[in-house]
Amino acid sequence: MLKFVVRRVLWTIPIILLVIFMTFWMMRAIKGSPFRKSERAVPAAVLANLNRKFGLDKPWYVQYGKYVENVATFDLGPSLVLRNQDVNDIVKQHFPVSAQLGGLAMLLAIVVGVPLGILSALRANRVTDYIAMLFANLGFAVPSFLVATLLIYEFAAQLRWFPTNGWTSADTKVLPVITLSLGPLTYFARIVRGQMLETLQQDYVRTAKAKGLRWKRIVVVHVLRNSLIPAVTAAGPLLGFLVTGSFIVENIFAIPGIGRYYVTSVQGRDYSTVMGITVLLAILIIVANMIVDILYGFLDPRTRDART
Amino acid sequence: MRKPRFAWPLGLVAVLFLALVAAGCGGGGSSGSSSTTTTGTSGNANASGGTLRMAIGSEPPSLDPGLATDTTSAFVVLNTNIPIVYLGPAPDLKAEPGLAQSWDVTGKDVTLHLRKDVKWTDGTPVTANDVVYSWLRTISPQLGADYAYQFYGIQGAQEYNACKPSAANQQCDTMKSKVGITAPDKYTVKITLTSPQAWFVQQLSHTSFIPVNKAAVDKWGDKWTEPGHIVTDGPFMLKQWKHDASLTLVKNPDYVEASSVKLDTVKLNIITDGSTAEQTFNSGGVDVNETGWPPSDTPQIKNTPAYQQFPSLGIYYYGFNIKAIPDVNQRKAMALAIDRKTIVDHITQTGQVPATAFTPEGIPGASTINSESNFLKPTADMTLAQQYMNKVSSPVKNVNLIFNNAPGHKEIAIAIQAQWKKLGLNVTLKQQDWPQFLKFLGPPPDPSVSVYRNGWIADFPDDFNFLSIFQCGSGNNNTNWCNKKYDDLLKQATAEQDQAKRYDLYKQAEAMLTSKGGDMPIAPIYWYTFAYQVAPNVHGWNTNPMDEIDLRKVSIG
Numbered sequence: 001m002l003k004f005v006v007r008r009v010l011w012t013i014p015i016i017l018l019v020i021f022m023t024f025w026m027m028r029a030i031k032g033s034p035f036r037k038s039e040r041a042v043p044a045a046v047l048a049n050l051n052r053k054f055g056l057d058k059p060w061y062v063q064y065g066k067y068v069e070n071v072a073t074f075d076l077g078p079s080l081v082l083r084n085q086d087v088n089d090i091v092k093q094h095f096p097v098s099a100q101l102g103g104l105a106m107l108l109a110i111v112v113g114v115p116l117g118i119l120s121a122l123r124a125n126r127v128t129d130y131i132a133m134l135f136a137n138l139g140f141a142v143p144s145f146l147v148a149t150l151l152i153y154e155f156a157a158q159l160r161w162f163p164t165n166g167w168t169s170a171d172t173k174v175l176p177v178i179t180l181s182l183g184p185l186t187y188f189a190r191i192v193r194g195q196m197l198e199t200l201q202q203d204y205v206r207t208a209k210a211k212g213l214r215w216k217r218i219v220v221v222h223v224l225r226n227s228l229i230p231a232v233t234a235a236g237p238l239l240g241f242l243v244t245g246s247f248i249v250e251n252i253f254a255i256p257g258i259g260r261y262y263v264t265s266v267q268g269r270d271y272s273t274v275m276g277i278t279v280l281l282a283i284l285i286i287v288a289n290m291i292v293d294i295l296y297g298f299l300d301p302r303t304r305d306a307r308t
Numbered sequence: 309m310r311k312p313r314f315a316w317p318l319g320l321v322a323v324l325f326l327a328l329v330a331a332g333c334g335g336g337g338s339s340g341s342s343s344t345t346t347t348g349t350s351g352n353a354n355a356s357g358g359t360l361r362m363a364i365g366s367e368p369p370s371l372d373p374g375l376a377t378d379t380t381s382a383f384v385v386l387n388t389n390i391p392i393v394y395l396g397p398a399p400d401l402k403a404e405p406g407l408a409q410s411w412d413v414t415g416k417d418v419t420l421h422l423r424k425d426v427k428w429t430d431g432t433p434v435t436a437n438d439v440v441y442s443w444l445r446t447i448s449p450q451l452g453a454d455y456a457y458q459f460y461g462i463q464g465a466q467e468y469n470a471c472k473p474s475a476a477n478q479q480c481d482t483m484k485s486k487v488g489i490t491a492p493d494k495y496t497v498k499i500t501l502t503s504p505q506a507w508f509v510q511q512l513s514h515t516s517f518i519p520v521n522k523a524a525v526d527k528w529g530d531k532w533t534e535p536g537h538i539v540t541d542g543p544f545m546l547k548q549w550k551h552d553a554s555l556t557l558v559k560n561p562d563y564v565e566a567s568s569v570k571l572d573t574v575k576l577n578i579i580t581d582g583s584t585a586e587q588t589f590n591s592g593g594v595d596v597n598e599t600g601w602p603p604s605d606t607p608q609i610k611n612t613p614a615y616q617q618f619p620s621l622g623i624y625y626y627g628f629n630i631k632a633i634p635d636v637n638q639r640k641a642m643a644l645a646i647d648r649k650t651i652v653d654h655i656t657q658t659g660q661v662p663a664t665a666f667t668p669e670g671i672p673g674a675s676t677i678n679s680e681s682n683f684l685k686p687t688a689d690m691t692l693a694q695q696y697m698n699k700v701s702s703p704v705k706n707v708n709l710i711f712n713n714a715p716g717h718k719e720i721a722i723a724i725q726a727q728w729k730k731l732g733l734n735v736t737l738k739q740q741d742w743p744q745f746l747k748f749l750g751p752p753p754d755p756s757v758s759v760y761r762n763g764w765i766a767d768f769p770d771d772f773n774f775l776s777i778f779q780c781g782s783g784n785n786n787t788n789w790c791n792k793k794y795d796d797l798l799k800q801a802t803a804e805q806d807q808a809k810r811y812d813l814y815k816q817a818e819a820m821l822t823s824k825g826g827d828m829p830i831a832p833i834y835w836y837t838f839a840y841q842v843a844p845n846v847h848g849w850n851t852n853p854m855d856e857i858d859l860r861k862v863s864i865g
Binding site: 042044050052090149252255 | 321367369370371372375377378427449451452453454456457460466470471472480530531532533534551552553554577578579580581584587590591593742743744746747749751762763764775782783784
């Protein structure tokens, strides 16, 4: 297992270099300048000063080298748009917010989604199942900007149970966490239900039943463990995406997370911020996938040997 | 079978589901009844104290006066500092004392006499040396300030800004010493301009001329604008800045006219989404919604007492690439066929004014300047447009109209496309993302461009700032139109200190653009306005046509 982990960690280095290179190349390919924000022409001298200040007048390989150096030294340089902030500041201040939002949403998704899927499977093709699956399909289909707007309208503007925006006290966090969790929650519910139904048909379940084992024990010990593998597989990348922020949810609820910066910095061609956040996202997804692989080994001993 | 052991999640799910459904139904049933609720009771306009809570649309990219370029940053900078001059009431927008209590203008020479009682929040006096230091800092090539060009009217400033600094190149220092800004004594600033510029003192109201505190800049570098580091001299001080979430301003007790400031605290909540800002205002979460709202809600909001609207020195216009549409009669026909009133009433909907000339209504002297430009009308004049179209010997039937993909542009383009179709023109709409749009815009514009969308917001409240766009060689003239006579008129205006004579020169220039006898390189569409939701217990809410909100005048209660 240790060898496996070490190998995976070492593998992240070329992957991150590749991510930097591709991001760098794509940002160059879409063209544009961080310094043309309005219709107003920027005088040539001003543009030259800005390009010089931020090193954009250098050849591409020098710029690429600088980005790699920045990432290696954990100093992501100044933002090209937010003139008094470093990318390090931006990540430090806003990533924890997104991580908390994403983490809570993931928790809610698991705590509600998994039992919902189990319940649905155990009560398959009955009213409970139909209601649960109607909810699951609806929750998956309705886009988050609509859910967010409806929740704000009803619970914040009309009933006034929660604030409309922000990320300060606990009550500000309820609506955004529900909004963000709805997609993964319903996804978990459907994936667990499907796998569980399949597991329930397995011979070993029938054997267990025939042996006269208690139903609760069959479900908890035999069915559940084998039904969670696809959910765990899905959870890794999902967690990676959730904790790196959601542009839509953060924007609508005015949450100072990193997700907003990711989109606005691409639009604003804030190269250093794009690069910083991309690398962070890449590392998180790599780590999440690694954790999943390790968990996988515990859930399914058959896969353990194959990897070490 | 077994009793369900998983009843609680189902309960929770059911509650969520029902809540969602209820929310959906509620939305449909009472969408017209959003109430304006505010905290506190209505009181007199001179009440002092209190906290004003505002929704603002973005994180201020910089609170450094030398680097701030957007309206959100400018709003905070203006209310935490004292500008060199304030702008007086519309329509004249005359310069009024700010940090400078008086000034003398003799040709190219401007002398500012500063107040002697202004103190930085660190207790030191604000002096002429601060002004000289700050201006040279903003002009310096090292700072990389967008608004360095605001200083280009000062002798030597453009040359210094264009200097390429390097260890080997000592020229920059020489150039710096040649910039026409000096401090002959502690409270006097002398400026030498490149030419007489009648608007220069008004231009000093711009936030880029606000001095910065050298000690704070030296000590903290780029981080000097953070709370705890920042040193200012204005009515309010920055107490807290939670990036991308909120800013808190508190009254500066040592502000030179502290007794005139009514508010104790101003809390700025950064809410980017218009719908959330609107809901927050409606639920009493903020007293002023500066962010805005979804355009579709405008008709409803306009009917509430909270709606407040102010004129702006800004114009939305279409420019013609005159190489693509060379016949002036066709350009006139196209300009006449635009139904400006329909566009502002049904598309933009926030009280914009149909523009019948390029010079905005709110610019000082506009009534004189635009007196000859009565050719274009708010509504379309299809009969006259057709008459002009008939005069065109070889009309350009296929027209390419480019615009960037920001909200609203497409709807306007579609409306105009339909009008131009009536003249027999085939208009192809080309929506482009921002960098691509800029590339096609030029100048010169891409040969494929026949018509482009554009806009302009004033840097300083003088028509020169608008009309100079269409000088030959201007970086903002994307029309290919170049007329030496027009340039001469503006050159004369630059030197003309007599206001009436200057307005007359502007009138002649404006006539060359949009009057009956003009060249019509552009088709004005509408003049901008600013609109807000303001709770009834907020008094003195104000925005001048330069989009400057002066919180000294605002009270709550």
